[in-house]
Amino acid sequence: MSKRASSQKSPPGKTKRAKLQSLTGQSQIDHFFQSPNANGANHDNFKSLTSPGSSYKFKSKIVPSPEIIDVDSLDLEEAETLPGPSIIEPKSPPVAEWKKVEFRFSVTDKSQVESEQAPCEYLPLDIDPILYDPESQPSRSAQAPYSLLTHALASLSNTRSRVAIINILTNVIRTIVTKYPSSLLAAIYLLSNSLGPQFIAIELGLGSSVISRSIQQISGLSAAALKRLYNSTGDPGDVAFAAKSNVRTLIPHAPLSISYVFESLLKISRCKGHGAAKEKQKIVEKLLLAASGEEVRYLTRTLCQNLRVGAVRASILTGLARAIALTPPTIPNDSVALYVPSDLLSELRRTFPSKKKLLDPNREKLSSIYKRAEGLIKQVYVKHPSYDQIIPALLENGFDSLAERVPLTVGIPLLPMLGSPTRSLSEIYQRLGELPFAAEFKYDGQRAQIHATHQPERKPNVKVFSRHLEDMTSKYPDVVNLVAAMFASSPSLISFIMDAEIVAIDPASGALKSFQELSGRARKDVDMKDIRISVCVYAFDLMYLNGESLLDQAFVNRRGLLRTNFSPRGMQDDQTVTARFDFVESCESGEGRTAIEEFMVRAVENGCEGLMIKLMDHKNTTEETAAAKEKRMKSLPATYEPDIRTSGWLKLKKDYIDGMSDSLDLIPIGGWHGNGRKARWWSPVLLALWDPETGRPVAICKCMSGFTDAFYISMKERYSLESDLCSKAPIWECDFGGFKPDVYFKPNEVWEIRGADVTESPVSSAAREKFLHGRGLSLRFPRFIRTREDKNVELANTPSNLVSIWKSQQGKNDHGNDDGDLVDIEAERRDSTDDEVDGLDFSDED
Structure with a gap:
C-alpha cells in the first residue's frame, strides 16, 4: 500500500543544516506545550498559533534553555540522532537562568493543518x-x-x-x-490482532526491550520511570499512553491511517538479519510519535499482540456478515434474501424500540436475514480461513455466489472437525442407538492436514498443516517425500486434502511411540539426513480429491475413496524406514459390542489415548417415526463439519473407562508463591477453560499435583517476572472469578489435566450462568498429565464441555461441593514438610 501523504508541504526556501552536537547528550524530552486534557486526548498542536498568514509562531513559554533553536534550520535526517526525532528537551538549570524562547516554523495552509490535526469527535458505535x-x-x-x-x-x-x-x-x-x-x-x-491468515507465519518479532526503548526515546523517561509506570498500571498500552501524554512534537505528523499502521506492522515483520532490531525500533518510534491520545494505547497493545478487547473470530465474522447485509458494497443480484431491504430498515427505525413482550415480525425478518448472512460467512471461512480472499470477494460482489468464488482450496487449510467427549461405551450406544459407526484408534501423535497437488513433469506441491493451521511442512520432509511417491505410483491422482495423525514409530518393528518421542523432532527446517525419529502417517479422512470437495459426503463414502485411491507404503533412506503411510486401525459396530470393547483394550495396550467413534452414514429418515428420534438424527451428521464439535464424532479416552478421573485440556493463567520446598517455584497454578463466547479464559481450579521438579524449574523460567509471559498485574483478558493469584500468566499453552470429578464451586465462575444459584463448576483433585503442544488456547475445553461432564456424573457420586480451594492431600502434606528431611524424595513424579 502507498505511504501516507504528508499533512503539510515542505517549508519554502533552502533547508539549512545546524550543528546538533550540543543536543545529542540530552536525555530528556522537553514538555514545551500544554498538558493534555483530563480525558487524555491529544490537543491540536496549533491551537496556540497567533499570527495570521503563512508563517506562525507559538506563544512564548518560560523554558530552561541557554540558546534559541530555529526549527526550520534542523535537518530531519540529522534530527533522527536525537533521543526523540523532532523532539528536544533541554536540561533543567536554576530558575534564574530561565528565559523566554520562541519557536518558529512555516506552514502553507493553516486551515488544512488545523482540520487534520484536531481530534475527531466520533459518534457512538454501540447503538443498534x-x-x-x-x-x-x-x-x-x-x-x-x-x-x-x-x-x-x-x-x-x-x-x-x-x-x-x-x-x-x-x-x-x-x-x-x-x-x-x-x-x-x-x-x-x-x-483480529493478526497480520495475516493463521497458516502464514507472519510474526512481529518485537521483544519487550524494543518497545520499551521506543517509549523511552519518544517520551524521554528513564527505564526506571517506565518500570514504575508499568508496576502501577500493569499494561504496556497504559504505560505508553501515560509516558507520551505530555509530549508535543515541533514538526507535526500527519494523522495515522489504518493502512499505514498495517503496512508498518508488515514492514516490522519483514525486518531480518543484522540491524533488524534497530530498524524495527525506528518504525515503532515513528508510529508512536505520529499517534495521539488513545491511538498510543491501542497501537502499543497491538505491538505487544495483546489488544485486550472482547472481539474474537466468531464476533468479527458476525459483525462482518451483518455489516454487508445492512450496507451492501454493490447492488445485490442473486442473494437478495441475505440483504436487509431498505423498506424493512425504514419500518424498523420508525417503530424503534419495539415492544419486547410482543413478537415483532419485522425484527424476526431482520434476525432471519442476519442468520442466513452469518451462516454463509462462517461456512465460507471455516473452509477457506483467509480474509485475503474473502474481503475482496465481498467488496466486489457482496454475498452473491460467495461460496463458489471462495471455495475449499488445496494449499489453504480448512478448520478441522472436532470430536465430542464421552465417558463410556454405554453413553456412545445411548447416543447413536442402532446407527452404524466405526471405532478408530485415537493415536498419541500430532494431527496433520495434508494438502497436495501434482502436475505432469513437475515436482508435487505439498503442504502439511497442524490442527491449528500452522504450516509445519518443513518439519516433515520425509512426509513430503512420501506424498511425492504416492503421485509417482498413482498417475490418476491429481490433488487431495487428507486428515491424518502423524505418530512416532519404531523404524524396525513399526511399534507406536509416545507423543514425547515425536516432540523431540525440530519444529522447522528439518534436514532428511538429520532425522532420527521415524513417523507413520495414519490417514483417517479425505476431504478433497482430484478437484472435488468431499465435505458433504457421508463418512462411509469418504473413507471408501481414501482406501481406494491410496495404499499403505513406506519410505526408506539408506535402508532405514523414515516414514510410512497407513490407515488408522478400525473396528465396525456391526461386529458387536464385545468386539468394540476388545478393540478398546487393544488400543490402550498399543499406547493409544482411546477411541474415536464416527457415524458411518445417515439413517434412512423413513424408518424413524418418532419425532424425538428425527430431531436427534439431525444433530448426528456423517458429513465433515469443519470447526464443529458434533455427535457424529465421539471421543472416548482411556481415562474415562478406567473409572479413575476426567481429563480436560486447560490453560494456565496464574500462580501463587510456593511454600516449603516449593518456595522457589509457582505452586499451585491457576487453570482455566476457554470460553468461545467471550473470547477469553475463565478460571476453574488450582493445581499443584503431578509436576516434577524439572517441570517446576522450566515453568519458573518461562513464567519469570522478567519475561513477557508473567506479570504482577492482570494485563491479559481473563475471567478470574474469585481467584486472586500472586502472579498472572499470559494464556499461551494448554495442559492436560486429570481430575476426580466436576463439582460446584462458589469461587469458580466457569459455567456460572448455567446455574440459578450463582455457583460455577470446578475440578476436584486436579493433577497435571502433560503439556499439549499440539493445541493452542482456543482449542482448550470449554464451559459447555464441563457442563456436559457434570450432568453425566450426576447421581453417580456424592462428593459435595468444592470450596474453590481443594488440593491434592498428599501434595499438601509434602508441601508442609521441611526441605531438609534426610533421605526423602519429595518429587511429584510418579
Missing part, C-alpha cells in the same frame, strides 16, 4: 445498527483514519456485553465499507 448511519461519522481524509479504529477498540474494551460487541463491530465495518473500502482488509486484521 438499524439506527446507525455510516455516513454520519466525520471524515477528513481519503484514507481510513486509525483514530476510527481506535474509537472502536476503546468501545470494545469498555463492554462485556456480546450484543454491544457485535453492534460495535458491525457499525465500524459498515463505516469502512461505505467510506474507505480499500482499508477494510487491514482493519479486519487489526481488529
Whole structure:
C-alpha cells in the first residue's frame, strides 16, 4: 500500500543544516506545550498559533534553555540522532537562568493543518445498527483514519456485553465499507490482532526491550520511570499512553491511517538479519510519535499482540456478515434474501424500540436475514480461513455466489472437525442407538492436514498443516517425500486434502511411540539426513480429491475413496524406514459390542489415548417415526463439519473407562508463591477453560499435583517476572472469578489435566450462568498429565464441555461441593514438610 501523504508541504526556501552536537547528550524530552486534557486526548498542536498568514509562531513559554533553536534550520535526517526525532528537551538549570524562547516554523495552509490535526469527535458505535448511519461519522481524509479504529477498540474494551460487541463491530465495518473500502482488509486484521491468515507465519518479532526503548526515546523517561509506570498500571498500552501524554512534537505528523499502521506492522515483520532490531525500533518510534491520545494505547497493545478487547473470530465474522447485509458494497443480484431491504430498515427505525413482550415480525425478518448472512460467512471461512480472499470477494460482489468464488482450496487449510467427549461405551450406544459407526484408534501423535497437488513433469506441491493451521511442512520432509511417491505410483491422482495423525514409530518393528518421542523432532527446517525419529502417517479422512470437495459426503463414502485411491507404503533412506503411510486401525459396530470393547483394550495396550467413534452414514429418515428420534438424527451428521464439535464424532479416552478421573485440556493463567520446598517455584497454578463466547479464559481450579521438579524449574523460567509471559498485574483478558493469584500468566499453552470429578464451586465462575444459584463448576483433585503442544488456547475445553461432564456424573457420586480451594492431600502434606528431611524424595513424579 502507498505511504501516507504528508499533512503539510515542505517549508519554502533552502533547508539549512545546524550543528546538533550540543543536543545529542540530552536525555530528556522537553514538555514545551500544554498538558493534555483530563480525558487524555491529544490537543491540536496549533491551537496556540497567533499570527495570521503563512508563517506562525507559538506563544512564548518560560523554558530552561541557554540558546534559541530555529526549527526550520534542523535537518530531519540529522534530527533522527536525537533521543526523540523532532523532539528536544533541554536540561533543567536554576530558575534564574530561565528565559523566554520562541519557536518558529512555516506552514502553507493553516486551515488544512488545523482540520487534520484536531481530534475527531466520533459518534457512538454501540447503538443498534438499524439506527446507525455510516455516513454520519466525520471524515477528513481519503484514507481510513486509525483514530476510527481506535474509537472502536476503546468501545470494545469498555463492554462485556456480546450484543454491544457485535453492534460495535458491525457499525465500524459498515463505516469502512461505505467510506474507505480499500482499508477494510487491514482493519479486519487489526481488529483480529493478526497480520495475516493463521497458516502464514507472519510474526512481529518485537521483544519487550524494543518497545520499551521506543517509549523511552519518544517520551524521554528513564527505564526506571517506565518500570514504575508499568508496576502501577500493569499494561504496556497504559504505560505508553501515560509516558507520551505530555509530549508535543515541533514538526507535526500527519494523522495515522489504518493502512499505514498495517503496512508498518508488515514492514516490522519483514525486518531480518543484522540491524533488524534497530530498524524495527525506528518504525515503532515513528508510529508512536505520529499517534495521539488513545491511538498510543491501542497501537502499543497491538505491538505487544495483546489488544485486550472482547472481539474474537466468531464476533468479527458476525459483525462482518451483518455489516454487508445492512450496507451492501454493490447492488445485490442473486442473494437478495441475505440483504436487509431498505423498506424493512425504514419500518424498523420508525417503530424503534419495539415492544419486547410482543413478537415483532419485522425484527424476526431482520434476525432471519442476519442468520442466513452469518451462516454463509462462517461456512465460507471455516473452509477457506483467509480474509485475503474473502474481503475482496465481498467488496466486489457482496454475498452473491460467495461460496463458489471462495471455495475449499488445496494449499489453504480448512478448520478441522472436532470430536465430542464421552465417558463410556454405554453413553456412545445411548447416543447413536442402532446407527452404524466405526471405532478408530485415537493415536498419541500430532494431527496433520495434508494438502497436495501434482502436475505432469513437475515436482508435487505439498503442504502439511497442524490442527491449528500452522504450516509445519518443513518439519516433515520425509512426509513430503512420501506424498511425492504416492503421485509417482498413482498417475490418476491429481490433488487431495487428507486428515491424518502423524505418530512416532519404531523404524524396525513399526511399534507406536509416545507423543514425547515425536516432540523431540525440530519444529522447522528439518534436514532428511538429520532425522532420527521415524513417523507413520495414519490417514483417517479425505476431504478433497482430484478437484472435488468431499465435505458433504457421508463418512462411509469418504473413507471408501481414501482406501481406494491410496495404499499403505513406506519410505526408506539408506535402508532405514523414515516414514510410512497407513490407515488408522478400525473396528465396525456391526461386529458387536464385545468386539468394540476388545478393540478398546487393544488400543490402550498399543499406547493409544482411546477411541474415536464416527457415524458411518445417515439413517434412512423413513424408518424413524418418532419425532424425538428425527430431531436427534439431525444433530448426528456423517458429513465433515469443519470447526464443529458434533455427535457424529465421539471421543472416548482411556481415562474415562478406567473409572479413575476426567481429563480436560486447560490453560494456565496464574500462580501463587510456593511454600516449603516449593518456595522457589509457582505452586499451585491457576487453570482455566476457554470460553468461545467471550473470547477469553475463565478460571476453574488450582493445581499443584503431578509436576516434577524439572517441570517446576522450566515453568519458573518461562513464567519469570522478567519475561513477557508473567506479570504482577492482570494485563491479559481473563475471567478470574474469585481467584486472586500472586502472579498472572499470559494464556499461551494448554495442559492436560486429570481430575476426580466436576463439582460446584462458589469461587469458580466457569459455567456460572448455567446455574440459578450463582455457583460455577470446578475440578476436584486436579493433577497435571502433560503439556499439549499440539493445541493452542482456543482449542482448550470449554464451559459447555464441563457442563456436559457434570450432568453425566450426576447421581453417580456424592462428593459435595468444592470450596474453590481443594488440593491434592498428599501434595499438601509434602508441601508442609521441611526441605531438609534426610533421605526423602519429595518429587511429584510418579
